[in-house]
Amino acid sequence: MNQLIAFYNSSIGKKITMSLTGLFLCTFLVEHLVGNLILFAGEEAYNSYTEFMVSNPLIRAVEILLFASLLFHPLVGVLLWIANKRARPNKYEVYKLNENAPLASRITMLTGGLIFVFLVVHLRTFFAPLRFGDVHPSAYRLVQEAFSDGLYSAFYIVALIFLGYHLRHGFQAAFQTLGLRSKKYIGLLDAVAFIFWFLIPLGFATLPVYFYFFFNSASTAAKAMGVN
């Protein structure tokens, strides 16, 4: 136990906490995106998917890990940020970090902060009613209604852009911290990173775009009534 605390307390140990929680959240994004894309399969498919997610005990267990990561990742991040500010008490008069470090790496606090705010709103809009409430008339409708609001959809897309930037830095950084970035694997890693920072946020963005611009609520509502 002492060994474990000493490990966590070291600078590299804290970074590894960031990296492991971050990567776990990345695997969750994949699951979440797959779930979201079921929306395209239609109302029935999506409703039964949410049913399954809410009632499956294994998902319940992973959910605890998920929330722990969601809290730990920003918490350790902020602690590191404070410690790092303290490591340079006298600031530079001129400091051109922008010439030396990519944009995404310089704005992780900003992107992370906005993602956190987004998550709070997001959990309130979707997770809370799905998990604890009674959704009327259905989970599918809940999503469709939320995204029919232009402002909410815009906010959702902006948050995804921030997520993209966050992962542009975070994904490769996680592997760097775990010591898995090396000459041999850097190409492969960059390719997988591209999936995470570009394709996955893009995948999420298809939903608000679809529901806001292309979803004809009247006809589908009629169809839904016909089915029921």
Next chain:
Amino acid sequence: MNVTLKVWRQKNRNDAGRFVTYEVKDISPDASFLEMLDVLNVDLVKKGEEPIAFDHDCREGICGSCGIVINGRAHGPGRGIATCELRMRVFRDGDMIVAEPWRAKAFPVIKDLVVDRTGLDRIMVAGGYISAKTGGVPDANAIPIPKPIAEEAMDAAACIGCGACVAACPNSSAMLFVAAKISHLALLPQGKVEATTRVQRMVEQMDKEGFGNCSNNYACEAECPKEISVLHIARLNREFIKAKVL
């Protein structure tokens, strides 16, 4: 060429310090930044003023003594050079140049542009060596080492301990320096023996010295006069995890 130099002046460790502006005239564009400071210092001495203190020794980019943050860049603009290799021709006539010391809690200013970098030495003392007696120079082929490994170890060994990585890092982290030392020793058979204790001790000392935590901005690699790759930091992390977990 003529330049306006805004330079950090600080009498000693306890002085608060401030910027002082000097007009520096008739400098050859081929002069190095340090030679420009020499010219200015001669003037200051003539006027009975205190010359600007700055670290230097080899003046050819191999000793790691020099180090000034110039216009917001450690060792000034350009890649793969130390302050002593920076030529005045990269500036334009009439430019205003801001020169300040490495700034980090672990590098307290001693005087003007000179900082105390003994923190890096203490990290070395903590484990940056091999304790076996090496004896005389061994036969070149006595211990076969694959060429790519030897190359990589040599690249890491190029670190001159200047501390620009700390100065350029937004977190004042010394990871690139420590990584260079760890990599250079861990890659070679002689260094492997003590690799486990070395990495733990050096990281522990690094944390004790008050350097910040690496957040993978890679500004260190961009400013390193020896262009040490951040992939060595990945190796340091790997060595650390191996030592702690495995």
